[in-house]
Amino acid sequence: MSKNIYHFFVEGVGERTIINTLKTDFQCIQAEKVDVFNVIQNKLNKNMLMKLKPGTIxxxxxxxxxxxTDILDSNLRFLKKQPNVKKVIIIPKVKNLEDELVRSCNITNVKDLMRSKSNSEYKSDLAKCKNLKQVLINNQFDIHSFWNQDPKGVFAKYKCE
Incomplete structure (x- = not known):
């Protein structure tokens, strides 16, 4: 039985940091590669996907x-036509990473997670964090509350997978 290959495209460095921590430290997800690429604002192209192995999810x-959602819709159509893409899974954040972290941790404001001075400093603090697993554990991170809600409004058609 072959192992699935998962390639993530995430919006920012914070998401990449979280996914890598979930992959390596928590060992609760598989990820072959995590690329920072905003699929809402930028179009994927064949050159970017050439490095994908056949059967990649x-x-x-x-x-x-x-x-x-126009660019996202275009990217989804494009990905589904690619011969090396086995499946496309979407994880819409409701509304953003900060909201997801507040919902899944025992914090009232995202700056509390990293003990940052401000919400804007939390992103750089998160990217520099060397012990994110322990930070998440200390803040009672609940993986079952993270990335598990379906969005509203124009994104309602995108169910969290």
Whole structure:
């Protein structure tokens, strides 16, 4: 039986940091590669997908805090036509990574997660964090509450997979 190959396209460095921690430290997800690429704002192209192995499952992680889905729809159609893509899974964040972390941890504000001075500093603190697993554990991170809600509005057609 062959092992599935998962390739993530995520919106930012924070998402990449979280996924790599879930993969290596928590060992609760599989990820062959995690690329930072905003599928809401930018179009994928054949050159970007040439490095994918045949049978790759592509996972798109994206924010739902903007009201525009045309490029995402185009990217989904494009991916489904690619011969080396076995399946496309979408994980819409409701509304963004900060909201997901507040919902899945015992914090009231995202800056509390990293003990950052401000919400804007939390992103750089998260990217530099060397012990994210322990930070998440200390804040009672619940993986079952993370990335598990379906979005509303124009993104309602994208169910969290």
């Amino acid at each position: 592509v996972i798109l992680v994206f924010d739902t805090d903007k009201d525009e």
